Amino acid sequence: MTEHFNKLTPAEDERLAMLAEECAEVIQIVSKIQRHGYDSWHPDDPLKTTNRAMLRKEVTDIAAVTAAMLTRDDFEMFTEANVKAAWRKKLLYAHHQEDPQ
16 A cells, blocks of 8 residues: 555544534534523524534533544643643733633
């Protein structure tokens, strides 16, 4: 088998595809929340699953794929300090957020 130019294994490529798919699903539910609110649901859903619950499910799916990628060394584990630094950077351009520290 010829090595692909990007040198990804089929498993690495699949995990990236899974991550992209889950990120797209988060984008979709975020758009629904912005249009209809956290506590609305699809009118055809007999369970009346709220957009908030759907967001939790999709973010959980991202966490699952991220955990799988971390265990396979697709990228290095982020630290609490990395996360805090990233949030501080986001706050520089935010208008309605408070620093939780």
